[in-house]
Amino acid sequence: xxxxxxxxxxxxxxxxxxxxxxxxxxxxxxxxxxxxxxxxxxxxxxxxxxxxxxxxxxxxxxxxxxxxxxxxxxxxxxxxxxxxxxxxxxxxxxxxxxxxxxxxxxxxxxxx
Numbered sequence: 001x002x003x004x005x006x007x008x009x010x011x012x013x014x015x016x017x018x019x020x021x022x023x024x025x026x027x028x029x030x031x032x033x034x035x036x037x038x039x040x041x042x043x044x045x046x047x048x049x050x051x052x053x054x055x056x057x058x059x060x061x062x063x064x065x066x067x068x069x070x071x072x073x074x075x076x077x078x079x080x081x082x083x084x085x086x087x088x089x090x091x092x093x094x095x096x097x098x099x100x101x102x103x104x105x106x107x108x109x110x111x112x
Contacts, residue, residue: 024048029105032096044093045107052107055083058100062086067093 032043044067045052054062054075062075064086073094075084080100088094093110096102 024106028107029103030107030109031101031103033101034099042111044095044110045104046093046110047088047090048106048108050090051085051087052104053083053085054078054098054102054104056080056098056100056102060099060102062096062098062102064088064094064096067095 028048030043030045032045045064052064056062056078057080059077059079061077062084064073065071066073066089073086073088075086078084078098096104
């Protein structure tokens, strides 16, 4: 009987974690749009978990620049509709440079 309750509680916990994670992904997904034909976005992003997923609507390199230090992190090349992941430091703000509309998650967004 105890074994059955442990399994049920574990399943409920697992499903709850999936629902929370999906909610975070949905709430913290943003599309950064191209501004006046230039690829520099005015928004800044901050990773929530340290790994950021990026996809775009055109072929491009994506460059993240640390606002404080100026250090850059690059995803060499993404193609339209394909997503790539990059590890960025949590708690830091980054500017994003890339062509087209870039969809980035899970991140916080700050508009300067």
